[in-house]
Amino acid sequence: MSETENKTENGSMESAGECTAGDTKDDKGLGLGVIFFIVAFVVCFLSGTLLFPKLLYSKKEQPFNFDHALHVSEAGDCESCHSLREDGSFLGIPKLATCLDCHAEDPMGETEDEAVFVEEYVSKEKEIPWYVYSRQPDCVFFSHAAHTEANGMDCVTCHGHIGESTSLKPYEENKITGYSRDIWGKNIFGIKKHSWDRMKMDDCAACHKKETGHKGYCFQCHK
Amino acid sequence: MKQENNKAHKFGMVIDLDKCTGCGSCMVSCMSENNVPFKEDESNKKDSITWMRVYKLTNGKSFPDTEIVYLPRPCQHCGGKGDHGHSPCISVCPATATDYGYDTGIVSQIYTRCFGCRYCMGACPYHARYFNWWDPKWPEGMEKYLSPNVSPRMRGVVEKCSFCYHRYQAARDTAYYEGRDDIEEHEYQTACTTACPAGAIVFGDLNNPFHKVHQIVKPDPHPDTRNKHVIGKSRNPKVFRLLERLGTNPKIYYLSEREWVRKQGDNYLDGEWDEIKNHHGSSSHG
Amino acid sequence: MDSALIPKGAKRCSFPKFTIGIAIVSAVLLWGVYAMFLCWFKGLNQTNMNDYYGFALWIWADLAVIAVGGGAFFTGLLRYILKVDELKNIINFAVIIGFICYSSALLILAIDIGQPLRGWFIFWHANVHSMLTEVAFCLSAYFAVLTIEFIPNILENRQVNKVPFFHHLAHNMHGVMAVFAATGAFLSFFHQGSLGGVAGVLFGRPFAVREGLLIWPWTFFLFTWSAAAFGPCFTLLITKITEVITGKKLVKDNVVYLLAKISGWMIITYITAKIIDTIYWAMVTAPSLGFTLSHFYTDNSFYGYWILVTEIIICGVVPGLILIMKSTRENPTLRIIAFVLGTIGICLNRWVMVLQIMAVPVMSFDTWALYIPSWQEVATTILPVAYGIILIAIAYRYLPVFPQEKELNR
């Protein structure tokens, strides 16, 4: 494209001559350029920071609400439901059978969620398709026993204060990777304030480095 | 964390070639344990993924003096020159997709880190590394038998024997749960070892004098007098390693009564074998 | 519009003729692009590579284009650092050839890896022990340098240069080019070397492994030296081909003689080192691992001793001698023969250092492995050639690549 054509498209024939001419005009042009630069920068930066996450993540509602605080007060502690099996493997989100240790066929309490639980899952003997905020990719091997049993860590360090919550937050799924937003962390820049704000490999490695002096060998956490 | 301060293990294997029948159980056990895929035609052995491969060796003599022997070859889990953990493959991987577990002596391979440059395959003289040229595909429904303990691979990455590391992890989890510091010999055995119907494979900690593998191999902890790169040469005259002279320091040892079999474990110049064959890991400074 | 872009005073073929030529080459290019997309979307099963030949045609092509692209850094080094001023008349072209070679190399690498979207792991999760890491860093950095070196030439386009900003930019960039040339030479030293190191560090492969200095095996130095030696050969060869195609003399003979002479001496010194290396490897290194030379060169249908003789004597010693002797150097036919042999020699060296390594069995009960590339591999390997031709054609047509062109074609 030639220079002339270029300017024609810019829609200002008059400015064509001026543009290449004097210094003052140049300055003015540059000034405008700076303004455009700043505007474009701000718009793009903000959309990259605010709009982009909206596009990247899709919100999904859990099957029904679960009151962790209530269950903790009734059942005792996290391990009452999220326990280790006898072979040392971690049970994860308990199956329906575990719920039924306490819950009966009839609803306990009046809440709508309890009704959904009983009607949709208990009576149909269907497992509840929870979305798991902390689900790691398939390549990850995470030993709960190594952390909680052998080294006495608590659940909060990684999972935060979910046990004190009365409702489940919406699950945000990364449309590209299929994983929960909690892995990368709520902050789109990946900045974290608490140890439980992010669950990326670097976070594991940083803690290992701090606690053991070595970030660990690949196979310690990969399968 | 206390468990990381435990004395380092050095897991290894000794395979009795006189017992090996070449039946292939180890290969299938490995494939089944580790979610190894299969494809319509697997007869091109140069693109067929078998972490454990059984080679057929012959003494090269003509009828009726011919002899054959089968040699199972998993990943050799090399310690590299001087056994410092710089195995041929680890040292070349540009993205740290394979590393040396100094606590176990096991060479890892992380499929999700690997970006498929295949340099490690070129570096491995044992051809123990395999590339996923295809996406793994299972016939409809068959993916239900896949094990969650080993992540299925995607196309475009390298895979290899892991010494069934997930079994080590599982054993350690149980130990943690039971409040034990370490695991017993029988708690961690690879899938090929447990499957071998002839009992030809013995697996365990080469550093642990109570383990059977140590007792058979009797590894010499000192550098070989003939080659300073070689550590852990067997003091058992019937035991050898593959390509020991390269200084790769594999953790797979082989046992055979037959001299011609032992000779095929490495390359020798004319006349060299007769000189070397009686040279074993020395016990004098052991 | 076409004529407005052609450098002032330069004669070029008619636009339709140019278009037809470009179209023909573009067809080849598209074939390669098609194959490239096949590889990306279907995976590397499109190739005939296998677990024995994890490195094959592509890596060879990669090493070869980088080696012949070595003309850029070495000529740059001579021109800007050692102030061999005559070489300013060929430096632009050397840079363009280098740019083509290095961009091709990066493209081939992007096709060659099994997971292109994870390619950046090589930088992010770098393993400092790996020669390939060194290659990736230096290669990318040097490609950036080459781009910077190429930019002033582009800015000298008649129309672009009218913009004062670009005019000044080009001018100023020329001024600081020595810095970039120095950086380029330094980076090149390392990546050419680390490409050699790629083979030399394979201590599991007695055919490849070499002893060396500190962490660098001898192949490290041999690769750098050979790229510096044969790179200018290739630059001069392409210059000659361009001259033949355009029917014009583009570079003065004294410039060619000078670069050819330098190349000749580099070749002779390199090949001497290579012969010493080969003898030491054959007599000491390999036997210490239980191998004789015959193990590597017999018992198979392809890799005979001929390949060793061809690489070292016919395509090494011979072109070297031709180029160092004034009489033969200044004989146009012999000189071209030397350029051709030299280019073949360096490519053959890279072939041997990639493919023969894979072919030679190491375990005593293993067998030789031979390999024939698939059409997809061939197409993607020809792709950079087509791309190179197009870029040279466009650059020649629209940029003042050869400062002496006007003078020589008055």
Add this chain to the structure above:
Amino acid sequence: MKVDRRSFLGLGLGAVAGIAVSPVGLKLTDDSSIWTQNWPWTPVPVDGEVTYESSVCSLCPGSCGISVRKIDDRPVKIEGLADYPVNDGGVCLHGIAGLQYLYDPARIKSPLKKNGDKFEEISWDDAIAIVADKLADIRKKGSPEKLACIADKEQGSVSGLFKRLLKTFGSPNFYTMPSLESYLEVTAAAMHGEGKTIAFDLENSDFILSFGAGIIEGWGSPVNCFKANASRKERHAKLYQIEPRLSNTAANADKWIPIKPGTQADLALGLCAVILKNNLFDSNATANFKGGFHKLAAILQKNYALSKTAEITGVKAVDIEKLAILFAKAKMPVAVFGHGRGDGAQSLKELAAVHTLNCLVGNINKKGGTFVLPKNEYLEFPDESMDSIADAGFAKSKTGRYVNQLIEKVNASSQPAIEALFVYNTNPCYSLHDPKSVKQAFGKIPFVVSFSSFLDETAKEADIILPSHTFLERLEDVPSCAGLAKSVVGLTKPVIEPVFNTKNPGDAVILIAKALEGSIAQSFEWEIYDECLENITSGIWDSLSEDGHVVISDGPGESTAVNVSFLADNPVTIQAQGDYELTLIPIDNMRLINAGTTASPFAIKTVSDRVLKGSDIVIEMNPLTAKGLKDKGFAILTTPMGNARVMINLNEGMMPGVIGMVEGLGHTLNTKNMSNKYVSNKGVNINDLIGPVIESGSGLDAAFGIKAKISKA
């Protein structure tokens, strides 16, 4: 406001800078790589609780105990069951790959009815009704004996139910396919009397003289044999292997004695002659000989002098003499018969000749020798109720003595010799010699019912298929056979809900019986098979269901008489059919299965490229035999039965003049709708190239091979 080029430049640069500083690039780069790490088309196995279930593998007669590892209730791995009396933790590759059979693409997913050359799915009710109607018709016509059944084995409750159905229906035509166990019974019947079988105490013997028995090639109970072989080193026991090819067993043996194909019987008799001549036999043992011991001795001295035996067998005279002495003087010698896996064609002459060696040295019912045991009978069926039709029909004689004769009779007669045929757990259209004639016979039988789990060669010939559960989906008693020193009954248990609409074959039989009504239905009063099994194994059920197995007898029985009349009649040695120069013999390869079942995709994957290359089968021959044929080149192999394109493997371990072709390839588990391309259309079925040769006197198909020629392709 004036918008000029610089403004645009500013806009562009600003946008680029804004995006660059925002997390978009970093996040997308990271996420796109994570996407490649979790491609949606790569399966992600579900995690869960690990449990183990023990069961018994019934893929082959070996009957190993298995432990099935399940995660989240899905079986994910089969392993050997520790302390199981047969295999003690070991397991073979086919058992490990068992889960692949569960999801085999060639599995039959529901009852099928043939319509023209296609199968269509029908319901179980319809299928049973069709079968019952057809059978009722046959009965009405008054020829109930024209219902026949071919099963894999005699033992076990499911075979028992088939036999019972036939008997109450009025047919004696129950057949089993040849197997090591059937040959052991034939040998025992000929030499020790009916109702007995023979077992080999390989675990304790100090000198195993194997006449081609592929002890580590899948002979007998494979894993048990592997273990016995592996323990030889510790026990300082010897194994001498006699066969034309350096098999894995020969390679693993202390000595390989190459022998001309088909002359093992002659060598055995030659060895007997040496033992007799040198008075090396056990005179206590020979006191039990009857049926013409002296006659036999005379024949041996006359026909099997050293030099003559050497000439027939190709084994040097001195070696024969040495071997005889070594064998006779060993503490616990045992001579093993049933060359190959022992389930292919065998001649009674060979079986009896080798066993005579055992008898001569007096190792019968001694530790480390051979045991003559009563047949493994642990089932107690209630008495059948028989109506007059049943009585009349069952009293008639069988149409043929063995399956071969049945096929022959069917093919020979113009009227249907058999009106209806059941085929259970076996694949005669693949595994008998000359499968073409078997298929022809199947074509002449108006109504064929298959109980196969897979659409194999025989199932494809059926009119109705009543698909069975695989061994992982059903309850069944599994008696160990195959020459094991102990008689063990194991219990196969369902480890997973049936994957498809299949049934336990026992249930299918009960349903058919019930549909036939009358006295037949009365004989099948159980509601379901599981109830039947518990009922008929009542004597051992408690321990069977609790421990998963019962050891019925362990160790030697009492001394027994030896009848040598068959050999004393001086039977002729079987010759290979045809008059080409070379002899084609089958090769047994542990990684392939040569009985009815096809090897799994995993097993096929382990097969060497010197056995199978692409879809080409590779044959073995000595370079001396090759005459210009090149290694890895192609050739045409011709036998009197046909020809095949083959690839050449020049193998010094092959006796000159002999060609070896592996058994177990050339399966065609494919139709238009379903196929298991991982195992089908690979290589050649060697049975296509070999025809049956019937041994007079025994009636066995004794074709050890066939004459062949080979020419450039």
